[in-house]
Amino acid sequence: MIKVTLKGDVVKEYESGTSIADIAKDISMGLYRAATCAKVDGVVVDLRTPLEKDCALEILTFEDADGKKTFWHSASHVLAQAVKHLFPAAKLAIGPAIDGGFYYDFDVEKPFSAEDLAKIEAEMKKIVKANEPIEQFLSTAEEARELMKDEPYKLELLEEHAGKGEKLSFFRQGDFTDLCAGPHLMSTGAIKAFKLTSATGAYWRGDSNKAMLCRVYATAFPKASELEAHLAAIEEAKKRDHNKIGRELKYFTTADCIGQGLPLLMPKGAKLFQILNRYVQDKEENEYGYVMTRTPLMAKSDLYKISGHWDHYKDGMFVLGDEEKDKEVFALRPMTCPFQYNVYLSEKHSYRDLPIRYGETATLFRNEASGEMHGLIRVRQFTISEGHLVLRPDQLEEEFMNCVKLAKEVMTDVGLIDDLSYRLSKWDPNDREKYIGTPEMWDEAEGLMRNILDDIGINYTEAVGEAAFYGPKLDIQVKNVHGKEDTLITVQIDLMLAKQFGMTYTDKDGSEKYPYIIHRTSLGCYERTIALLLEKFAGALPTWLMPTQVMVIPISENYHDYAEKVHKALRAAGIRADVDYRAEKMGYKIREAQLEKIPYMLVVGEKEAADNTVAVRARKEENGGTKTIEQFIADIRTEIDNKVV
Structure with a gap:
């Protein structure tokens, strides 16, 4: 027993x-x-x-995260079985569970159409209704090759495991068998409700040099009501997608002749960027003691070879020149750390000088794959609120905690604090080529970070293989409206690069010591933050962040002078205001301002001009009543100054 x-x-x-x-x-x-x-x-x-x-x-x-993955992975096998029934010549690739559902990749003569997806769904319903048992069995490599002899992609995967001498795992349901480690449901009948959502192209293993496959995305649930709710949420997400809202409200645009992943911020987007940037810089300098730097956008390969980026990150960089032909090869910077380290190296430092907190609004360049581009979320040129803290070992915990505190305060002010999760990103000791340093150094750095996070009381997960090549990270994660998770803010402990750059300080006893370094962002990537704000608030940003906070609307041209008086009073109070002088009907002007998501509309006419008042229409309510100009300014300034979200 x-x-x-x-x-x-x-x-x-x-x-x-x-x-x-x-x-x-x-x-x-x-x-x-x-x-x-x-x-x-x-x-x-x-x-x-x-x-x-x-x-x-x-x-x-299904209520558990891993339970969902098993459910969705089993559904992907039902999808593959249906495709093989209808399109026997289709070759199977992979079918994993992903956030919100699953997909399966197929090598087919032509991509699936909407009509094809409808037929596949109907065939899937038959398989589910048959409630076929799902059975696991193990096979030798030789037997597995025979089973998968007509599936080239499976054979490729099979060979990667065959050399280990282990038996290979297969799952069978009815007439369908797939190479798979599982886990799976007990039978197909549990998959009560599902929907094939789209079919797109995808390179085998994400490699543009390999075959283009047809990827079918889908989702599934134990109950039809859950599927309906999920699909409704997807439709709402489409409405909130920053790619849609941001373009409609004219925050950004793109141009084919400029290139993918290189968005253009229009006046509204540039103003929002400026608001966020001024806020972050003032907060870092005035409240947290940062000193600002401004460093080049490119450097010789020599710099990146010292830092290790040339060996560990070159494929993600835009390299200018050819090492075999050119005397000097440059690269656009993917980070600012080695640049700020050279600021540190420009003069001698004592233990009394530390910590030094360098901050920079840094434009960076990363050669993202074309398939990864998405609006402002993932781009090739972006700007971050980057900082590097050079410090003594005894200062590490306090400074790390202050970096997290700063990030939380920023996220609270912009309204994203409730959408965040935290991840301790660790190295992968089985992938040594990806990292510098010794196992002992990694154990020390990860142990330090874990202890600090536990002291702070942050609820975090751990992820192997997600660390930077030089140290572990606290990744502050956020999901966009489609459920795709990205890193918004990082705080990293680095015990290695100071030595590579020869960065030292003179300690109390006169000896030269290598400092610890914290790499961090406070807002993260400005472009990504703008995208997330547009999605969260459906374009109706908090008043303190709106490019235009007030629209003054005169009833007729007779009151243009009074409207201008109100406008000047607002601008003098630091409120971003405009006047709609157009010869349009009042209702039209108000609707236009509402569509622009402007927080307040001030309607002025004969009575308002006589009483020195404004008729307030708030974005959140039809009628905000009548107020004196002074009272309205006092109210909106309170809202702006308190950063009400």
Whole structure:
């Protein structure tokens, strides 16, 4: 007998070899029907897994993140089975679960049309209705090659595992068999509701030199009502997509002749950028003691070779010149750290000088793959609120905590604080070529960061392989309206680059020491932040961030002079205001201002001019009442100064 510790620290005994599925049935049939996979001592496994020793068992459902992944991955196999029924010549590639659903890549003669997707959905319904059992079996490499002999992409994947001498895992449902590690559902019948959402092109393994495949995106749920709610949320997301809102409201545009990933900020977008930039710079300098630098946009390859970027990041850089032909080769900068380090190196430093906090509004360039470009979220030229803190080891915790504090304050002020999650990004010791430094240095840096995060009380996850090549990171993550997660802000501990650059300080005892360095951003990427703000607020940004905060609307040309008086009073109070002098009807002018998401409209006519007042129409309400000019200015200044969101 073995002891199995269940939820709530309940311990039950079972015969060794009992499957998780049978344990779920023993607990309750309701749990068995809802179960998708399980965790045994924290490791995600299939429900078919037999338990052979004492362990902690957590049975997962669709409500759990890993449970969703299992559900969606099983649905991807149903999709692939349906495609093979309808298009037998299609070659299978991969079909993983992703945020919000799943996809499967196929090599087909021509991309699937909308009519094809409808046929595939209908075939999937038949497979689900048949409630075919999903069975796992193991195979030798030789047997696996025979099974997959007509699937070139599977054979390629198979060969990567065949040399390890392990048996290969397959899953079978009805007449469909796929090379797969799992886990999977017990049968196809659990996938009650699904929708194929689109078909696009995708290179095999993301390599533009390899075959272009047809990728079918989809999602699935245990209940039709859940699918309907999800699809409704997708439609709302499309309305809020910054690519749509940002262009409609004229915050940014793009031009084919300029290039992909190189957006143009229009006057509204440039004004929002300026507002954010001034706010961040003032906050960093006045409240956190940063000193500003301004460094070149490019440098010789020599600089990047010292930092390690040439060896570890060259493919992500825009290189100007050819090392074999040119005496000097330059590259546009993908970061500012080596530039600011040279500012530090320009003079001697004592332990009394530290910490030194360098800040810079830094324009950077990264050679992102064309398939990764998305509006302002992922671009090739972008600007970040970059900073590097040079400090003594005894200052690390306090300075790191202040970097996190600064980031949280900024995110609170702009209104994104509730949308964030935190990730400790660690190195991958199995991928040594990707990183510099020794395992001991990495253990020390990661241990320091973990202790600081625990002291702060941040709820964070850990991710192997996501660290920078020189040190671990706290990545502050955020999702766009489509559920795609990106990093918005990073705070990194670097114990390595100071030595590579020869950066030292004179300690109390007169010895030369290498400082610790913190790399950090406070707002992150301005372009990405603008995109997220447009999406979160559907274009109706908080008043303090709006390019135009007030529109003054005279009832007729007879009141243009009074409208200008109001306008001047607003501008004198530091309020961004305009006047709509057009000879249009009042209703039209008001609707135009509302469509522009302008927070306040001040209607002025005979009564307002006589009483020195304004009729207020707020974006959030139809009628804000009548106020004196002074009272309105006092009210809106309070809203702006307090950064009300």
